[in-house]
Amino acid sequence: MSVSRRGFVAAATGLGALLALAACGGEPASAPAASAANAAQTSAATPFSYTDDRGKKIDLPKTPTKIVAQVGSAAALWDFGVRPIAVFGPHKLENGKTDPQVGNVDITKVQGLGNVWDEFNVEQYIGLQPELLVSSMYLKDDLWYVPAKSKDTIEKVAPTAGVMLTGRNATEVITKYGELAAKLGANLDAPEITQAKTRYEAALAELEKLAAKGLTIELVSGSPDAMYVSTPEMVPDFKLLSDAGLDIVKPKVDAQGYFEPLSWENADKYKADVVLFDSRTQALGLEEMRKKPTFAKLPAVAKGQIYPMWVETPYSYQKWADQLEELVANLRKASKLP
Incomplete structure (x- = not known):
């Protein structure tokens, strides 16, 4: 397949075209290696079941390890011991340093899919072959930093999980991310x-x-x-x-x-x-x-x-x-x- 990036962006309107591009080359992103903890989850092949704050139930035959997350969600999961392979949202400052919003995430070890509002590289996302996308929400059905123009395509690539922020205090949100992290294999009793x-x-x-x-x-x-x-x-x-x-x-x-x-x-x-x-x-x-x-x-x-x-x-x-x-x-x- 010979498709210029400019031509592809202008013409691709559906998931089929995106998947074809990823399958035929088209400069797909290479996925960062999963962490040791995530690799252990893969070998265990533990079934995964989680109901997010939209009431959406996700059932998978094994615990996802190839996780993509909005920077706030990525930072929360990272500190609980879950290592996303890619992030989107503010993670890099103009001087190249890490944006505080991405917390302790090592941005040299994850793929960046977008750094500003309304920026999400769907082509790279598909190339990563993600198994789960995680984002916070201020509105029930609105995943933070997932562009409206790409939402339908993104939702078809992999299951998505939303954690509601509005109306909860920080303790309650931390608890919610801890629950999700535990489902993803994190040990909440770890000393750190x-x-x-x-x-x-x-x-x-x-x-x-x-x-x-x-x-x-x-x-x-x-x-x-x-x-x-x-x-x-x-x-x-x-x-x-x-x-x-x-x-x-x-x-x-x-x-x-x-x-x-x-x-x-x-x-x-x-x-x-x-x-x-x-x-x-x-x-x-x-x-x-x-x-x-x-x-x-x-x-x-x-x-x-x-x-x-x-x-x-x-x-x-x-x-x-x-x-x-x-x-x-x-x-x-x-x-x-x-």
């Missing part, structure tokens, strides 16, 4: 997991104690044109803080229900003792936010009681222990403002 869980639980207990300080906390994310004040109820990262007893500003959210957009001129709408800002690479950086006069004059910002929070922190005990320990240390320094 139990030790991290102990750290996580200790930090969470300290956070609950800090709630007694009565600090008011505002959760913000910046863009060049607006500041977004997040509700604590929808995203697991923030719901955990609210469930721990912290007093989180509750904005008047828009129709999507996640945040209230404010012009930078109105960035002082809410008063809080502490501002936690979205420190993801796609959000406006702190120094740029400080250049917005109304934001810079916020009492919490002026006093230096503004701290980073990695939204979409990978849902593992390891990464969340780090997150909570840093947050506890920062909130201990903060005081109520007049």
Whole structure:
């Protein structure tokens, strides 16, 4: 088969054309070698059965080892001992370093299928001959970072599993990923997991104690044109803080229900003792936010009681222990403002 990449992308609209290309060469991706743990699963040929948060039941004759995952899911599974062979979503920064959203995943040992929103190399995905795709969900039937234009094709290549984030706190999501990891052969009693869980639980207990300080906390994310004040109820990262007893500003959210957009001129709408800002690479950086006069004059910002929070922190005990320990240390320094 002689098909140019440009011509193929323009013409291929169905799974048949993609599979034909992969079968006949067409520069399919070579799959990274499975880890020793995953290889052991293959030899055991243990049947796999899992019902995801869409209510979709997956039954396979053996436990899948060739797993492709959105970066957040990949990071969670990785820390539980499951090694995906490929990832999609933000995993590499412009300087070539690892994006924090992909956690402890060694990006030199996995195939990257896309690094930004709406980017997913379906041709490479098919070439990997995946056995399972895993992604988180904010909406029940919407796998995070799976492009709508490619969804039907991707769903036909291999079973997909979705883990719901909305309405759960971080502990609940970590537990869900742990359950899936166990189904995939992970040992949840491994020392690195139990030790991290102990750290996580200790930090969470300290956070609950800090709630007694009565600090008011505002959760913000910046863009060049607006500041977004997040509700604590929808995203697991923030719901955990609210469930721990912290007093989180509750904005008047828009129709999507996640945040209230404010012009930078109105960035002082809410008063809080502490501002936690979205420190993801796609959000406006702190120094740029400080250049917005109304934001810079916020009492919490002026006093230096503004701290980073990695939204979409990978849902593992390891990464969340780090997150909570840093947050506890920062909130201990903060005081109520007049």
